[in-house]
Amino acid sequence: MQPSFYAVVPAGGAGTRLWPLSRQDHPKFLHDLTGTGRTLIQATADRLLPLSDGLVVVTGDKHADAVAAQLDLDVSDLLTEPSPRDSMAAIGLAAALLAHRHPDQDVILGSFAADHVITDTDAFARAVRTAVAAATEDYVVTIGIRATAPSTAFGYIRMGDPLASGVGAHHVHGFTEKPDAATAEEYLATGAYRWNAGMFVVRARVLLDHLARLQPTLAAGLERIAAAWDTSERTAVLDREWPALTKIAIDHAIAEPVAAAGGVAVVPGEFDWDDVGDWQSLGDLLPAGLGDVRVLGEESDVLALDSPGALAVTGSGRRLVLLGVPDAVVVDTADAVLVTTRDQAQRVKEIVARLSDDDGGLT
Amino acid sequence: MQPSFYAVVPAGGAGTRLWPLSRQDHPKFLHDLTGTGRTLIQATADRLLPLSDGLVVVTGDKHADAVAAQLDLDVSDLLTEPSPRDSMAAIGLAAALLAHRHPDQDVILGSFAADHVITDTDAFARAVRTAVAAATEDYVVTIGIRATAPSTAFGYIRMGDPLASGVGAHHVHGFTEKPDAATAEEYLATGAYRWNAGMFVVRARVLLDHLARLQPTLAAGLERIAAAWDTSERTAVLDREWPALTKIAIDHAIAEPVAAAGGVAVVPGEFDWDDVGDWQSLGDLLPAGLGDVRVLGEESDVLALDSPGALAVTGSGRRLVLLGVPDAVVVDTADAVLVTTRDQAQRVKEIVARLSDDDGGLT
Structure with missing residues (x-):
């Protein structure tokens, strides 16, 4: 069979x-x-x-x-x-x-x-x-x-x-x-x-x-x-x-x-x-754009100067400006903004743990 | 007289x-x-x-x-x-x-x-x-x-x-x-x-x-x-x-x-x-809060971990999270977010110059 x-x-x-x-x-x-x-x-x-x-x-x-x-x-x-x-x-x-x-x-x-x-x-x-x-x-x-x-x-x-x-x-x-x-x-x-x-x-x-x-x-x-x-x-x-x-x-x-x-x-x-476990690995997955910046979302919403290796995630329609922040991770959503770096990215779960006590839907 | x-x-x-x-x-x-x-x-x-x-x-x-x-x-x-x-x-x-x-x-x-x-x-x-x-x-x-x-x-x-x-x-x-x-x-x-x-x-x-x-x-x-x-x-x-x-x-x-x-x-x-000429000098003016972070706006909107010397400016009601970014400057407004560092702050006018060609009211 x-x-x-x-x-x-x-x-x-x-x-x-x-x-x-x-x-x-x-x-x-x-x-x-x-x-x-x-x-x-x-x-x-x-x-x-x-x-x-x-x-x-x-x-x-x-x-x-x-x-x-x-x-x-x-x-x-x-x-x-x-x-x-x-x-x-x-x-x-x-x-x-x-x-x-x-x-x-x-x-x-x-x-x-x-x-x-x-x-x-x-x-x-x-x-x-x-x-x-x-x-x-x-x-x-x-x-x-x-x-x-x-x-x-x-x-x-x-x-x-x-x-x-x-x-x-x-x-x-x-x-x-x-x-x-x-x-x-x-x-x-x-x-x-x-x-x-x-x-x-x-x-x-x-x-x-x-x-x-x-x-x-x-x-x-x-x-x-x-x-x-x-x-x-x-x-x-x-x-x-x-x-x-x-x-x-x-x-x-x-x-x-x-x-x-x-x-x-x-x-x-x-x-x-x-497995896209964290922002670091997502940054590695996305193609490098202008100035070696990775963008997930609307590229036209991002303006980055001297920020090679950075990852910008748009999500609220707002302009995201990165100035002199290499390897930064900036994630913009309707109710929260995260600013960290590629090598700190795995620590984001600490943030979620801190927020989830009384998060109002944030986590 | x-x-x-x-x-x-x-x-x-x-x-x-x-x-x-x-x-x-x-x-x-x-x-x-x-x-x-x-x-x-x-x-x-x-x-x-x-x-x-x-x-x-x-x-x-x-x-x-x-x-x-x-x-x-x-x-x-x-x-x-x-x-x-x-x-x-x-x-x-x-x-x-x-x-x-x-x-x-x-x-x-x-x-x-x-x-x-x-x-x-x-x-x-x-x-x-x-x-x-x-x-x-x-x-x-x-x-x-x-x-x-x-x-x-x-x-x-x-x-x-x-x-x-x-x-x-x-x-x-x-x-x-x-x-x-x-x-x-x-x-x-x-x-x-x-x-x-x-x-x-x-x-x-x-x-x-x-x-x-x-x-x-x-x-x-x-x-x-x-x-x-x-x-x-x-x-x-x-x-x-x-x-x-x-x-x-x-x-x-x-x-x-x-x-x-x-x-x-x-x-x-x-x-x-x-004269509060730039974010650097505003950071110096504001009192240091928890974790040596300065907040202009709603302190309860900011969660910062391991970011001494950072300046967070709230303005849209969003939660601002800073993780492992010492001396970062994060400014959140209704239509734009700036992420830079204290020592890059005087370069913000370069950003404004770039945006003002076609800014849709952003500058």
């Missing part, structure tokens, strides 16, 4: 380090951060739709309307979570529901974050197809991004020998948490480590079997929810079951223990990839 | 280095730049009214309404210029008109800019009274500010021996243009130089006589305008005479040539003084 491939896009996370553009009520994935005219979740869907037999988005209650407005999605393919229960619940729900809905298919699902930036869609498509092929060998397959720098912002995947089948994937020896700088340098020097972009491709049945074994309570809860989803019982069952679901990331629930048992494979992804 | 003292306040100049707060249509003197609740021209009037028998403001057509709204001024004391013809025309008009209106008085006038900041009003009052006394000896009297730094932003007055009368003023050996840094250091080292704040106190008759001798065309034009001012002919005469008035600063028209002939005296002013 030819497998069916469904793309699953968990759309959660506020992206607080991109404040004040990204907000709890309007997170990163709903924004066009690359100036292409497509938001991050739209670009994600654009990449996945040609590769898949269907696309399922899992998002929170308060973002469901915005996601529906941005994507041309059948309402049944938009799974709304009553509250965030971490990535295993979100992806597990999609897996259980796809298995329920397509009992006669060999369902393979691939999970891809809603807010990553990938420009080489051909190389991405090749990696996904390879991952799907490897998933038919019952591996949990991840795509490992070529590490181009000793980043301390990402977890790493330790890649082993190629699978015997010759499909183009490798054994995985293990996953690491975000390393310190020295460890990241060591990883990079070995050539055996790849960045973990949280992409997982796996047979629904394989995933659900791992889950039943490793997190039986969670698996049972998801199974009850999936069975009720397309019935009049959905709300009642969700209300009862959802808040009790084990809150755990797929990395800890599945990827790490299954890797330790030899059940995870990695496909080397040879495409540019960025 | 006891002299009458009239304060004359020429209110012109946009203060372009305080853009985007100061605009052509709403210049520096109309703003509360010190957070006291009074604009600069209001504070100027507050200082002068208790010292004088009357206050006359000379301003441009487009600022007359705003000045009238800010000051409790008799309409006859607001002299409106059809176009800017520099300080000699403005002050000369006031002198000629006061002489016309008060033919039986010994009119002494004192000219003080509308946009300077002086906090020690008692010391200022003492200096003005001394200057008025010296003016009764028919000197053109200036007040020389104690030079506390080798500033290159101000002209200097070279002070000589005390007047023989013992009134508390000194002879003036001459005026200098703004010096370079090395020259300013030399001036400061001698102790004989004082900053020229453009304050002149002089008998109206003495001023008009100097003017008739040194700038006869200008003097004659002003005399015709003053004669017609309080008649139905004012508009017709202004339309005819005003555009032809010699455009010259009082420094060049009167102060320098009269000083060369020994006719200028200086009263040492022992008060703090600032």
Whole structure:
């Protein structure tokens, strides 16, 4: 039987380090951060739709309307979570529901974050197809991004020998948490480590079997929810079951223990990839304009003198003037203005933490 | 005869280095730049009214309404210029008109800019009274500010021996243009130089006589305008005479040539003084708040982390967040945001020059 491939896009996370553009009520994935005219979740869907037999988005209650407005999605393919229960619940729900809905298919699902930036869609498509092929060998397959720098912002995947089948994937020896700088340098020097972009491709049945074994309570809860989803019982069952679901990331629930048992494979992804984690990385993504200044938004709203390396984000229609501030980050929105520098940008979450006590909607 | 003292306040100049707060249509003197609740021209009037028998403001057509709204001024004391013809025309008009209106008085006038900041009003009052006394000896009297730094932003007055009368003023050996840094250091080292704040106190008759001798065309034009001012002919005469008035600063028209002939005296002013020429100097004027950050406007709108020495100017109700930007200058207005640093602040006029080609009201 030819497998069916469904793309699953968990759309959660506020992206607080991109404040004040990204907000709890309007997170990163709903924004066009690359100036292409497509938001991050739209670009994600654009990449996945040609590769898949269907696309399922899992998002929170308060973002469901915005996601529906941005994507041309059948309402049944938009799974709304009553509250965030971490990535295993979100992806597990999609897996259980796809298995329920397509009992006669060999369902393979691939999970891809809603807010990553990938420009080489051909190389991405090749990696996904390879991952799907490897998933038919019952591996949990991840795509490992070529590490181009000793980043301390990402977890790493330790890649082993190629699978015997010759499909183009490798054994995985293990996953690491975000390393310190020295460890990241060591990883990079070995050539055996790849960045973990949280992409997982796996047979629904394989995933659900791992889950039943490793997190039986969670698996049972998801199974009850999936069975009720397309019935009049959905709300009642969700209300009862959802808040009790084990809150755990797929990395800890599945990827790490299954890797330790030899059940995870990695496909080397040879495409540019960025999770646009903060203003620094967004600055690197955008093309340098006049005077080596990056602008997200209306270039004509920005006047910059002697500010090489600066990033200006317009958003309120006001004129933004930068004078003698190299590497500055200036983000203008309707109700807040952020002024910082590229190398301080990862500290923006400290600001959000300070504001969120009594923020009047600012965070 | 006891002299009458009239304060004359020429209110012109946009203060372009305080853009985007100061605009052509709403210049520096109309703003509360010190957070006291009074604009600069209001504070100027507050200082002068208790010292004088009357206050006359000379301003441009487009600022007359705003000045009238800010000051409790008799309409006859607001002299409106059809176009800017520099300080000699403005002050000369006031002198000629006061002489016309008060033919039986010994009119002494004192000219003080509308946009300077002086906090020690008692010391200022003492200096003005001394200057008025010296003016009764028919000197053109200036007040020389104690030079506390080798500033290159101000002209200097070279002070000589005390007047023989013992009134508390000194002879003036001459005026200098703004010096370079090395020259300013030399001036400061001698102790004989004082900053020229453009304050002149002089008998109206003495001023008009100097003017008739040194700038006869200008003097004659002003005399015709003053004669017609309080008649139905004012508009017709202004339309005819005003555009032809010699455009010259009082420094060049009167102060320098009269000083060369020994006719200028200086009263040492022992008060703090600032012309709030740029954001740097405004930053020095404002008290340091939490984290050594200066705020002009709503302190509760500003959140600053690790930004000592920074200046934040609120103006649109937006939250301003400064993160890791020491000595930054951030000015938020309804239609423009400026981001620069204290030591780049004097370059703001370059920005205004670039914007004013096609500014849509921004400058």
